[in-house]
Amino acid sequence: MAVVRPLILTGSNDLIEMTDAQIDAVKDRCRYLYGANPSVTLSRVSSGGNISPNMRDNRKTAGAYSTSTTSTPPESTTAEPGNAFADYDHINESVASTTVTSDTNNIAFPIYYDGAAIKAMSLTDLRDTFILPAIDTLTSAVGQPGTYRIHTSTSLSGYSAVSSSVVFTDTRANTGAYTAGGIPETLDQPTTIASYYLLSKDNISAPTMEEMLFIRNPDNNLQEYTQAAIDALLENEIRHCATDIAGTRIRYNVNGSGTTMGTSMVDTRLDGSGNYQTRFVNADDYRAQEFPNGNPQTISTWTLKVNQT
Numbered sequence: 001m002a003v004v005r006p007l008i009l010t011g012s013n014d015l016i017e018m019t020d021a022q023i024d025a026v027k028d029r030c031r032y033l034y035g036a037n038p039s040v041t042l043s044r045v046s047s048g049g050n051i052s053p054n055m056r057d058n059r060k061t062a063g064a065y066s067t068s069t070t071s072t073p074p075e076s077t078t079a080e081p082g083n084a085f086a087d088y089d090h091i092n093e094s095v096a097s098t099t100v101t102s103d104t105n106n107i108a109f110p111i112y113y114d115g116a117a118i119k120a121m122s123l124t125d126l127r128d129t130f131i132l133p134a135i136d137t138l139t140s141a142v143g144q145p146g147t148y149r150i151h152t153s154t155s156l157s158g159y160s161a162v163s164s165s166v167v168f169t170d171t172r173a174n175t176g177a178y179t180a181g182g183i184p185e186t187l188d189q190p191t192t193i194a195s196y197y198l199l200s201k202d203n204i205s206a207p208t209m210e211e212m213l214f215i216r217n218p219d220n221n222l223q224e225y226t227q228a229a230i231d232a233l234l235e236n237e238i239r240h241c242a243t244d245i246a247g248t249r250i251r252y253n254v255n256g257s258g259t260t261m262g263t264s265m266v267d268t269r270l271d272g273s274g275n276y277q278t279r280f281v282n283a284d285d286y287r288a289q290e291f292p293n294g295n296p297q298t299i300s301t302w303t304l305k306v307n308q309t
Contacts, residue, residue: 035145
């Protein structure tokens, strides 16, 4: 760990070390810059999502109906309720191609005082002081700029829907749709219990920060960065660390390790053994069928997470 205190100018052009609050403001600026241009992104795809394989929605269906010309088919001869399912693999992660921030002549980064001389921060210093703490914050809780979450609606304050299409839907048999008078009923008559969508967090407002200094080439004089120049340096490095530097790479997963990002996606199914129903049509037409019934039980839970790898 090589955390240092960069130098800034006072109003009388004296050099002083940045306070903790001023360093934190730069970290916040890093989060803002990442939020404006994240290098690890999620999208909703029609199929083949690389972090959401085998997310399955299960539900019960009616059994096939039985018929007889002489008497009502007994329950022992009717087909038991069946099962239907749908697979969802709609969440896809993309990692941008980035390059390390150039440090020609080892003077590209802000200056600090090491107790004996004024020096330019190394790349390790820059990362340890600003970049890595910012990434730690980005991955520590839901609601950070440039990150994602699951929600049961496309609308949520502070977020934007990645797509109007779901990434997962929990359905169950619609028991109210099955009636004895409708035998033979359509086997699969589902109702939607919950729909889940992928949302991206809107960016934070641009934090202000003190302008740091660098060693100017070739005369070695000190000069303040312009905001655009320091933004470009910080943005490039946080994007690169998020994609390529082991231990700080931002990655998403489903049901792995890391910080939970929003609502868990729950698959439920009724647990009954069948609701036996009969229908008399006429003296030559007796019918019976078993419909889905029971209480909802959780079959699987799918949770989007973010971590550092």
